[in-house]
Amino acid sequence: xxxxxxxxxxxxxxxxxxxxxxxxxxxxxxxxxxxxxxxxxxxxxxxxxxxxxxxxxxxxxxxxxxxxxxxxxxxxxxxxxxxxxxxxxxxxxxxxxxxxxxxxxxxxxxxxxxxxxxxxxxxxxxxxxxxxxxxxxxxxxxxxxxxxxxxxxxxxxxxxxxxxxxxxxxxxxxxxxxxxxxxxxxxxxxxxxxxxxxxxxxxxxxxxxxxxxxxxxxxxxxxxxxxxxxxxxxxxxxxxxxxxxxxxxxxxxxxxxxxxxxxxxxxxxxxxxxxxxxxxxxxxxxxxxxxxxxxxxxxxxxxxxxxxxxxxxxxxxxxxxxxxx
Amino acid sequence: xxxxxxxxxxxxxxxxxxxxxxxxxxxxxxxxxxxxxxxxxxxxxxxxxxxxxxxxxxxxxxxx
Numbered sequence: 094x095x096x097x098x099x100x101x102x103x104x105x106x107x108x109x110x111x112x113x114x115x116x117x118x119x120x121x122x123x124x125x126x127x128x129x130x131x132x133x134x135x136x137x138x139x140x141x142x143x144x145x146x147x148x149x150x151x152x153x154x155x156x157x158x159x160x161x162x163x164x165x166x167x168x169x170x171x172x173x174x175x176x177x178x179x180x181x182x183x184x185x186x187x188x189x190x191x192x193x194x195x196x197x198x199x200x201x202x203x204x205x206x207x208x209x210x211x212x213x214x215x216x217x218x219x220x221x222x223x224x225x226x227x228x229x230x231x232x233x234x235x236x237x238x239x240x241x242x243x244x245x246x247x248x249x250x251x252x253x254x255x256x257x258x259x260x261x262x263x264x265x266x267x268x269x270x271x272x273x274x275x276x277x278x279x280x281x282x283x284x285x286x287x288x289x290x291x292x293x294x295x296x297x298x299x300x301x302x303x304x305x306x307x308x309x310x311x312x313x314x315x316x317x318x319x320x321x322x323x324x325x326x327x328x329x330x331x332x333x334x335x336x337x338x339x340x341x342x343x344x345x346x347x348x349x350x351x352x353x354x355x356x357x358x359x360x361x362x363x364x365x366x367x368x369x370x371x372x373x374x375x376x377x378x379x380x381x382x383x384x385x386x387x388x389x390x391x392x393x394x395x396x397x398x399x400x401x402x403x404x405x406x407x408x409x410x411x412x413x414x415x416x417x418x
Numbered sequence: 419x420x421x422x423x424x425x426x427x428x429x430x431x432x433x434x435x436x437x438x439x440x441x442x443x444x445x446x447x448x449x450x451x452x453x454x455x456x457x458x459x460x461x462x463x464x465x466x467x468x469x470x471x472x473x474x475x476x477x478x479x480x481x482x
C-alpha cells in the first residue's frame with residue numbers, strides 16, 4: 094500500500110528524481126496507459142493508442158482489398174466491350190486517316206475522364222494533355238474550346254480554363270455503357286458546338302498496368318475537303334465510287350458524323366477500362382502499404398508491451414529485495 | 419463544293435446521321451420477339467447530365 098502511494102507520488106517527481114521508468118498505478122500489464130516517461134527523454138507511446146491505430150489500418154486494408162476485387166470484376170466485363178469496339182473505328186482511320194497535325198481555326202478538345210476518384214493518376218494525365226493541346230493550338234486566329242466528360246476533369250479544368258469550356262457532361266456511367274448512350278452524347282456535342290477539328294483525349298487501355306493517354310482527331314467535312322485537295326491519304330477519296338445518287342459532300346458529312354460517334358464510343362469504353370485498371374493497381378498498392386504499416390505498428394506494440402512488463406517485473410523484484418535487505 | 423442533289427428528308431428535317439441511325443436501330447429493336455425484345459430495349463437506356471457553359475458560367479444542367 095505504502096509502496097503504491099510512494100509510487101504515485103514518485104511519478105510526479107519522476108523527471109527530477111528517478112532515472113528509472115515510472116508508470117502509473119495499474120492492475121495488469123495490458124491495461125490502458127497514458128504516455129509514460131522512461132529514462133529522461135525516452136517516451137513510450139501508450140498501447141491503447143497503438144491498438145486503435147492497428148484496428149483502423151486493418152479495416153482500411155480490408156476495404157481497399159475489396160475495392161480491388163470489385164474493380165477487377167468490372168474490368169473484365171468492360172474489357173470485352175472495348176476490344177470489340179475497336180473494330181468500329183479502324184476502317185475510318187484506314188479511309189480518312191488520323192491527322193493530329195492538321196491546322197484549323199476552330200479546335201474543340203473533348204476530354205474523357207471518370208466520375209469517381211481513387212483511380213490513380215489517369216485523370217490528371219488526361220487534363221495535362223488537354224491543356225498542352227490547348228496551348229499548342231492557340232494562335233492568333235485559332236480558338237480552342239473544351240468539352241468535358243466526367244467529374245474529375247471538370248474539377249481540374251474549371252479552376253483555370255473557365256472561359257474556354259463549352260459543355261460539361263457528367264453521370265455518364267449510370268447505366269452500363271452502350272453505343273446508344275454514346276451516340277446520343279455525340280449528337281448533342283455535334284449540335285451544340287461548332288468545330289473544324291475535334292480532338293478526343295482519353296486513356297487507351299493497353300493492359301492492366303499500362304494506360305497511355307491518346308488523342309484521336311476527327312475533322313469536319315469542310316476540312317476533309319480542304320485536306321483532300323492537298324493530297325495525301327484523303328486525296329485518294331476521289332478514287333472511290335459513290336452509289337446511290339448522293340454527292341460526295343453529302344457522304345462526307347454522314348461519314349464524319351458516324352466517325353465521331355464511333356471514335357467517341359471507343360474512347361469512352363477504353364477510358365472506362367483504364368479507370369478500372371488504374372483503380373485496381375492503386376488499391377493494390379494501398380493494401381500493400383497498409384500491410385507494411387500494420388507490421389511496423391505490431392513491432393512497436395510488442396516493444397511497448399514487453400517494456401512495460403519488464404518494468405513491472407523490475408519494480409516487483411526491487412520491492413521484494415528492498416523488503417528482505 | 420455545294421451539294422447539287424436534294425438533301426435526304428431527314429437532314430432537311432434537322433436530324434444528323436447519328437439521330438437517323440438511332441431511330442432506325444430502335445425500329446429494328448422493336449421488331450424483335452419476346453423475350454429478346456424487352457432485354458434489348460432495357461439495354462439501350464440513356465442517361466447523362468449535360469450543362470452548357472457560356473462565358474465561364476454554367477447554365478442549369480438538364481438530364482437526358
